[in-house]
Amino acid sequence: MVMTSEQRVEAGEIVGKGRSPWADARRRFFRNKAALMGLVILGFVVAFALFGGYFAQWSNEELDYNVMGQIVELGGPSIESGHYFGTDDLGRDLFARTIQGTQISLAVGLVGALIACIVGTLYGAVAGYAGGRTDGIMMRLVDIFMAVPYMFVLILLLVMYGRSITILFAGIGLISWMEMARIVRGQTLTIKGREFVEAARATGVSAPVIILRHIVPNLLGVIAVYATLLVPLMILTESFISFLGLGVQEPLTSLGALISEGAGTIAYGTTWQLGFPLLFFCLTLFGLFFVGDGLRDALDPKDR
Amino acid sequence: MLSYILKRLAIAIPTLLVLIVISFLLMHSAPGGPFTSERELPPQVLANLNAKYGLDDPLWKQIGSYMWGIVSDFDFGPSFVYKDRSVNEIIAQGFPITLTYGLLSFAVAVIVGVSLGVAAAVRHNSLLDYVAVGVSIGAQVLPNFVMAPILVLVFTLWLGWLPGGGWQGPEYWIMPVIALSTSFMASIARITRSSMLEVLTSNHIRTARAKGLPERRVILRHALKPAMLPVISYLGPAFVAMITGSVVVDIYFSTGGIGKAFVDSALNRDYAVMMGVTILVGALTIFFNLVVDILYGWIDPKIRY
Amino acid sequence: MKFRTTLASSALALSLAFQAQAADVPEGVTLAEDQNYTFWLLDAIKSMDPQINTDVEGSDVLRNLFEGLYNEDGNGELVPGVALEHEVSEDGKTYTFKLRDDAKWSNGDPVTANDFVYSWRRLADPATASEYAWYMELMQVENAPEIIAGSTSPEELGIRAVDDHTLEVKITTPLPYFPQMLVHGSTFPVLQSAVEEHGDDWTDAGTLVGNGAYKLVEHQLGERVVMEKSDTYWDAENVVMEKLTALTINDVNQALTRYLAGELDRVDIPAGQYPRLKEEYPEQAVSTPYNCSYIYMLNVGEKGPEALKDARVRKALAYTIDRDIIVDRILQGGQKPSYNWTHWAIADFERPELDWADNMDQAQRVEKAKELMAEAGYGPDKPLDLTLQYNTSEDHKKIAIAASQMLKQINVNVTLDNYEWKIHTDRMQNQDYDMARYAWCGDYNEASTYLDLLTSYSGHNNGEFYNDAYDKLMKDSKTAEDPQPLYKEAESILAEEMPIIPIYHYANVDMIAEDIEGLPENNVNNTWYGKDLYRTAE
Secondary structure, eight states, X not given: OOOOHHHHHHTTXXXXXXXXXXXXXXXXXXXXXXXXXXXXXXXXXXXXXXXXXXXXSSOSSOOOTTTTTOHHHHOSOOSTTSOTTOBOTTSOBHHHHHHHHHHHHHHHHHHHHHXXXXXXXXXXXXXXXXXXXXXXXXXXXXXXXXXXOHHHHHHHHHHHHOSOHHHHHHHHHHHSHHHHHHHHHHHHHHHHTSHHHHHHHHTTOOHHHIIIIIIHHHHHHHHHHHHHHHHHHHHHHHHHHHHTTOSSOTTOOOHHHHHHHHHHTGGGTOTHHHHHHHHHHHHHHHHHHHHHHHHHHHHSTTOO | OHHHHHHHHHHHHHHHHHHHHHHHHHHHXXXXXXXXXXXXXXXXXXXXXXXXXTTTSOHHHHHHHHHHHHHHHOOOOBOSSSTTOBHHHHHHHHHXXXXXXXXXXXXXXXXXXXXXXXXXHHTTTSHHHHHHHHHXXXXXXXXXXXXXXXXXXXXXXXXXXXXXXXXXXXXXXXXXXXXXXXXXXXXXXXXXXXXXXXXXXXXXXXXXXXXXXXXHHIIIIIIHHHHHHHHHHHHHHHHHHXXXXXXXXXXXXXXXXXXXXHHHHHHHTOHHHHHHHHHHHHHHHHHHHHHHHHHHXXXXXXXXX | OHHHHHHHHHHHHHHHHTOOOSSOOOTTOOBOSOOEEXXXXXXXXXXXXXXXXXXXXXXXXXXXXXXOSEEEOTTSOEEESSEEEEEEOTTSOEEEEEEOSSOBOTTSOBOOHHHHHHHHHHHHOTTTOOTTXXXXXXTTBTTHHHHHHTSSOGGGSSEEEEETTEEEEEBSSOOXXXXXXXXXXXXXXXXXXXXXXXXXXXXXXXXXXXXXXEEXXXXXXXXXXXEEEOTTSTTGGGOOOOEEEEEEOSOHHHHHHHHHTTSOSEEEOOTTOHHHHHHHOTTTEEEEEEEEEEEEEEOOSTTSOGGGGSHHHHHHHHHHSOHHHIIIIIIOSSOEEOSSSSOTTSTTOOOOOOHHHHSOOHHHHHHHHHHXXXXXXXXXXXOEEEEEEEESOHHHHHHHHHHHHHHGGXXXXXXXXXXXXXXXXXXXXXXXXXXXXXXXXXXXXXXXXXHGGGSTTSXXXXXXOOOHHHXXXXXXXXXXXXXXXXXXXXXXXXXXXXXXXXXXXXXXXXXXXXXXXXXXXXXXXXXXXXXXXXXXXX
């Protein structure tokens, strides 16, 4: 006999399959066309960064002496010369360099956002949970840090310690942890009052464990949303640093550095030098924005 | 409200002090000094220079006399690199310039951004909406150091409508303002749109509509104010971002503003100028954040200071 | 020494006879209505004070606001400035200058010998703390080192005003090129009363008092400098250009765009663009030699890598770099590849014949380099790792990248380190490098301005190249009848020891508006004066 699913549950055949909020969110996300498109775009860019290298005929640092000196005439994109995206002013293959630049830019974005998230979340959760004077002092400190013109400090750091990738990643990440800390603190204050936290406290669970085991997991939604919005910010910041000449060292490059070089030569007939890196730069950011918006819509259903 | 403001201002002082000390120490730990140059100076000449600018004093003494100079005379010291000028003079020349195009950019970004966002929200899912979103995202991802040379190429070289740089009158303000305001305008549009969408489906708007109020009144009088909350909290970080954006504007449009003065001072190890600009920007940031918070409190009735 | 005195004064007398008097407008040329000249500055002017200024751009502006003892004409020859002529004593150590009596300051005061005495003392005075104080030492003026060190008062400087229009200078050792050194901005006079009245503000537009052909009308730091023709200049009636405007534009591509839009009359051409611009605008794109040399300096001192202490390795590095590619394909601005240190266009200088430059082509050089490396014990199984540091700039980056790729041929793995200017310089001065990009610009038009650098006592010898024979040659050259053969020998030593890798000699690559005339075409220092310029009507 055919039974309805409710009857089958009663009959003990299907263990109650409730729908978790995560599943809800996932459904909402995949119904959002813009978010899906963003995901596809991002997927393409990541695939390009990871696998594009197999198609490249040149490395990212070899100089093509045949083209050097006559970039305008011979350096354009072409299948035969193997320079699919053309070459830069020195005769280096732009396809290979764009791939490598995308790798670095994505890495900076992800690592930077990760650092901002971790530092910001821990700081904000601790402040929010501790409450009272500790909270007050910690947030005052955040206010002070927010008054520091961070870009300037970053420039100083890069100038002082030379151009290491670690400083770059760390520095860019540390620019944004404060906003994250504030948001996390706000959310923590709300979550703190919930019953399960009270229960945990009543049973004697220590504060660090409560924070890590109970509070942080409930923050993940908010964190995820802001993280995806942070990644584009990190990439843009890195491009500005490269523009100032303080970004990654040769022979490594980033999309920001490539764009900066290309912007200088648009008037000289080598528009591909700007075009291709800019294309991938914009695609990456587009993808991230759409996915970020989609995540926010999915996790915060009152946003239409 | 008043006590809140006073409390915030009171915190500003230690904030600035911390800022001064951090910047000072960072600056002095960087290798190279203001007089490091290709022609290595004979030790005696270098000694004379350091003596004249007090750079051979111990660090605590330098920072002490620096702060004393500010407190007693409002004198931020001499520039070590632009030797004819004091920091006060450099800031007095550059700051009004940055302020002019900065405020203009801000105004343009807010006015155009909010209008665009509201229009898109009100006509949700129409062509206008999609175009607005697309254009905003596009404008947000285009870095201003790409936009600036393109602007000059188009408006100065090809069309000949605007001067390529300098600061001699209102027509020199146009391109800097465009270059600086575009990405903020886009962000504000997007934030306004999503916030407006949320507000438009809220209960009190439904009530207003149910009461039969004309749509325009509903939007402008009832929806706009609460929808502005996220925009206002965005203004704080936007301000800081605009200052860093002004560096690009200064470089490409030769405005003589203080954004470039800061970057140069870091690269040249011009300690006094760097400190002066840092303090200025820090003070502005604090002030601006205070204004934003007050605005926020004025709009959101749940927040009481 | 009598021979040299006669030679010197007759040379000067000859040049006086053919002196160019301000703007030399040839017969039949119509002048344009608009006599404004707008030129480009890369960065803000650091100081308008002749004794404080340290850079070339500053000098370009100061040369129009002030005038020194002598000026240079379009061929780099000396012509009278405030001084009409001079006499040298038998021993070559005392110069007596006769100053013109119609030179005036912009406030109407006459220019006197005392003004020079004041300004020269000021240059050396520790209280002024000038970064160019060493120039007074370089000129070998009596007591300069002691004054700078603070052990004597500035009044003891070997310069005095015999009367209002006669100036006497005493130097410690005879210098054949002493007069050429007087073109430099640090030696310009300043009016004591003006400086003392306004203190640090005396260089502001409105209070600046100068004796040049122009006066300072406006100075917006980082934006523009405006100068207008001065009526008090002794040759004002021959000055055609009415107004000079300098615009600061920090990005060279941007500057080129604005030149093409008509906002500038002169701009530098970015690397690699010269061939294209020469084709499109043949009358405007110009390349002239410029008094600077570009090298990679090698650290051969204590802190340097072991490998670089071996001259064979150094020579191998130098031989492998293909200068023609750098000059013809990267820079493309009419620069010349260099195989020696001193700039080829320096007056009277001729480099010695060098085997590796004249008798080998690039393929042979690379072969020889491989041999040398093998001899020194390096090869495919024992590669050499070196770092090459350069300061932030597109061009330096391109050349460094090319060089590092080229050096792979001889199994040298080069790591590129880009440092911001101050750090780069600091590291060089502390010998914290293996190979470093370096350029030296001559202060005057004579070979010693380069060759002195690599002596052990120069104070600029960042590579710590200490060679007794070289030192002796340079010391002797100061007192030799004809220093040129000694210079040749010095260059030969450099080629043998290769403490530096010469890359190229600079050229000035500019776009100059077609209707502007009067800019120097053969002056290796590119010393131009606004008073020589005029705009023709086309």
